[in-house]
Amino acid sequence: MSADKVTIADVARTAGVSKGLVSFALNNRPGVGAETRVRILQVAQDLGWKPSLRARSLSTQRSFALGLVIAxxxxxxxxxxxxxxxxxGVESILSTERRALVLSVVPNEETELQTYRSLVADGRVDGVFLSDLRHNDARIPLLTELGLPAVTLGRPDGDSPYPAVTVDDTPGVTASVRYLAELGHRRIAHVAGSPNLLHGTRRREAFAAAMAAAGLPEGQTVETDFSVGAGSDATRRLLGQAIRPTAIVYANDPMAIAGLGVAHELGIRIPEDLSITGFDDIDFCRYVFPPLTTVSAAPAVWGRAAATTLLHLMEHGRADDVDLPAARLIIRGSAAPPARH
Amino acid sequence: MSADKVTIADVARTAGVSKGLVSFALNNRPGVGAETRVRILQVAQDLGWKPSLRARSLSTQRSFALGLVIAxxxxxxxxxxxxxxxxxGVESILSTERRALVLSVVPNEETELQTYRSLVADGRVDGVFLSDLRHNDARIPLLTELGLPAVTLGRPDGDSPYPAVTVDDTPGVTASVRYLAELGHRRIAHVAGSPNLLHGTRRREAFAAAMAAAGLPEGQTVETDFSVGAGSDATRRLLGQAIRPTAIVYANDPMAIAGLGVAHELGIRIPEDLSITGFDDIDFCRYVFPPLTTVSAAPAVWGRAAATTLLHLMEHGRADDVDLPAARLIIRGSAAPPARH
DNA sequence: GCCGTCGACTAAACCGGTATAGTTGACTAA
DNA sequence: TTAGTCAACTATACCGGTTTAGTCGACGGC
Structure with missing residues (x-):
């Protein structure tokens, strides 16, 4: 049982060299004799030396942590x-790198910006993940001003100095619409996500484009904030009309599941009377009835890629954009040809 | 625009005092003349001095961060x-305290313990939240060995030196069973959670006790790992029997929602042919059909209380257990009197 | 034989705070 | 008058690394 307070000075003393040389040896930098280096490393190991993150933080001005702020x-x-x-996904990468993840969950966008500032002021993180991109996202100029490395989840609409790790939504939405069209649907509606969020509008645009491409009339679209409740309301609205859609494409799964509930409640059978598709392929999809046809995302893979990219950026000063395999349609039981009449 | 590198030495110089005195003044400790103190604080403010978390970390051996490890x-x-x-909930407290949350998500229990060790070795956190308590939880002795303050979410089964912040599950389960019993159900089954998790077995025991208290025969119980898939399987098993339960009490909502799906699939109507109840009151509950009768927990409140307690413990060396309002039954539409025959 | 260069290594400053041992001067008690 | 006490304040060590300036000896070129 060692008292576990081995410092670099202890190593230096027992190895009979200076503190600085030990530091050089441990960070394998030139200027240390091969034999001496081996000896130093050996001593460090024998003594059970563990570098002090705090000391290293102070002298290198880094924190060895990454940040994620969720608003x-x-x-x-x-x-x-x-x-x-x-x-x-992020953790699966970080854990092998001796880096930590600092998480902040904040109630709104103002505190979000404030949180980035204080994260930097306190030197809590060396880089951050930017998720839920918005139009003209204020975080991008803020972070450049703060000089904080970042990775964006998806491609921002304005200029961005940061690498983007992207899963293209479009093909998934397009495939959904095409699939429904091929089943014979013509009145297809879209329960869209938040218009403030980039992926909300991207999916919406993809929907409109796919409708046009399929030669269908413009589909009805209703905006939401991506919440289950909003999905429920939107569905109720769509289905309460005199002539209602025969299919609904939802911008995410929770809303689609809420839609399923509304349909059940109204006695509208799925998929006989109404076809629906979701987006994300959350676990629930397989277990609701009927199982939800949806578009797979792969958040864990995304997390791994984002973490890898961010680390690479921090280490080498630059990193390439990454395009992950596009989301694709998972066909289950919630869509069928429209009823004849 | 100041160059933003104001240190305590700068403050000392402009205030015409020594570094140490500035430190005393800023941490308002005795030994500083009233007038001098005011002057120092004024200078610090004028210069826009911000304490360096890193430097403070090194010299105080604290990190001003809390940890949460999820396995x-x-x-x-x-x-x-x-x-x-x-x-x-945790963040709503921490953000006002200039403390951060370090989050780790790990795949299994071995890496979990390892994660606590390295969190401490790296001095990443000053205290941790212990969630998902298990029987004879190995984390408790580990953390005491490591000397890390902690708060447990729920009361552990063995000895624990840590304050517990608890929401009593029992009344909620009891209320569910009593409610179903009053509706006339006699064959009530339980889809239990993981037997490794304390709240899994506690809910299960509460179920058994409530059945006995209601004068009902022992209810059928099937164990799961709390996952949606397991909930689905369990339901399928229960409903596949020759004589099946008329009501099922689920240990959490996702499994109950999966159960709903299975019932629909089998053509079993809810609540006419089968009553179900969930646990936790997640948002989905209100939006599935029929809306799920469940037991409300209040995770955000729990988070606030846990954070407050942990901070108190760290500051004062001790903290009392906190018992939050017990979970209570939220009656919606997924339960009804059993069908006659 | 002498100077210049280079690699190995040391001493000490530095990061920015906190903590401790002293110093000083005013006030008090004997 | 003088030693003793205490508050106010200074100087400095310290946390545990990194980094820079500089020392020392060997070796090569002329």
Missing amino acids: RNPEVLASDPFFPSFIA | RNPEVLASDPFFPSFIA
Whole structure:
């Protein structure tokens, strides 16, 4: 049982060299004799020396931690399994790198910006993940001003100095629409996500484009904030009309599941009377009835890629954009040809 | 625009005092003349001095951060909104305290213990939240060995030196069973959670006790790992029997929702042919059909209380247990009197 | 034989705070 | 008058690394 307070000075003393040389040897830098280096490393190992992160932080001005700030309303956050999975992916990379993840969950966008500032002021993190990109996202200029490395989850709409790790939503939405069109649907509606969020509008645009490409009339679209409740309301609205859509493409799964509930409640059978598709392929999809046809994302893979890219950026000063395999359609039981009449 | 590198030495120089005195003044400690103190604080403010967390960390051997290590299989983590809400609650406290949350998501229990060790070795955190308590939880002796303050979410089964912040599950389960019994159900089954997790077995015991108290025969119980998939399987098993239960009490909402799906698939109507209840009151509950009768927890409140307690413990060396309002039954539409025959 | 260069290594400053041992001067008690 | 006490304040060590300036000896070129 060692008292566990081995410092670099202890190593230096027992190895009979100076403190500085030990530091050189341990960070394998030139200027240390081969034989001496081996001896130093050996002594360090024998003594059970562990570098002090705190001391290193102070002298190198780094924190060896990455940050993730989430600004979502609690309801959306709670029902969307994106972040838990994404974080699990991030961690799978960080854990091998002796780096930590600092997480902040904030109630709104003002505190979000404030949080980035204080994260930097306190030197808590060396880089951050930028998720839930918004139009003309204020975080990008802020972070450049603060000089904080970052990776964006998806491609921002304005200029960005940061590498983007992207999963293209478009093909998934397009495939959904095409699939429904091929089944014979013509009146297809879209329950869109938040217009403030880039992936909300991207999916929406993809929907409109796909409708046009399929030669269908413009589909009805209703905006939401991505929450389950909003998905429910939107569905109720769509289905309460005199002539209603025969299919609905939802911008995420929680809303689609809420839509399923509304349909059941109204006695509208799925998929006989109404076809629906979701987006994200959360676990629930396989277990609701009928199982939800949806578009797979892969948040954990995304997390791994984002972490790898961010680390690379921090180490080498630059990193390439990464395009992950596009989301693709998972066909289950929630869509069928429209009823004849 | 100041160059933003104001140190305590700068303050000392402009105030015409020594470095140490500035430190005393800023941490308002005795030994500083009233007038001098005011002057020092004024100078610090004028210069825009911000304490360096890193320097303070090194000299005080503290990190001003709290840790949360989550060891859950990805599927359970993703479908359970407990942590996002809990974390939001924690953050609402931490953000006012200039403290950060370090999050680790690990795949299994061995790496979990290892993670605590390295969190301490690296001095990343000053205290941790212990969630998902297990029987004879190995983390408790580990943390005491490591000398790390902690708060347990729920009361552990063995000895624990740590304050517990608890939401009593029992009344909620009891209320569910009594409610179903009053509706006339006699064959009530339980889809239990993981037997390794304390709250899994506690809910299960509460179920058994409540059945006995209601004068009902012992209910059938099937164990799961709390995942949606397991909930689905368990339901399928229960409903596949010759004589099947007329009601099922689920240990959490995701499994109950999966159960709903299975029932629909089998053409079993809810609540006419089968009554079900969940646990946790996740957002989905209100939006599935029929809306799920469940037991409310309040993860965000729990998070706030846990954070407050942990901070108190760290500051004063001790903290009292906190018992939060017990979970209570939320009656919606997924239960009704059993069908006659 | 002498100077210049180079690699190996040491001493000490530095990062920015906190903590401790002293110093000083005013006030008090004997 | 003088030693003793105490508050106010200074100087300095310290946390545990990194980094820079500089020392020393060997070796090569002329």
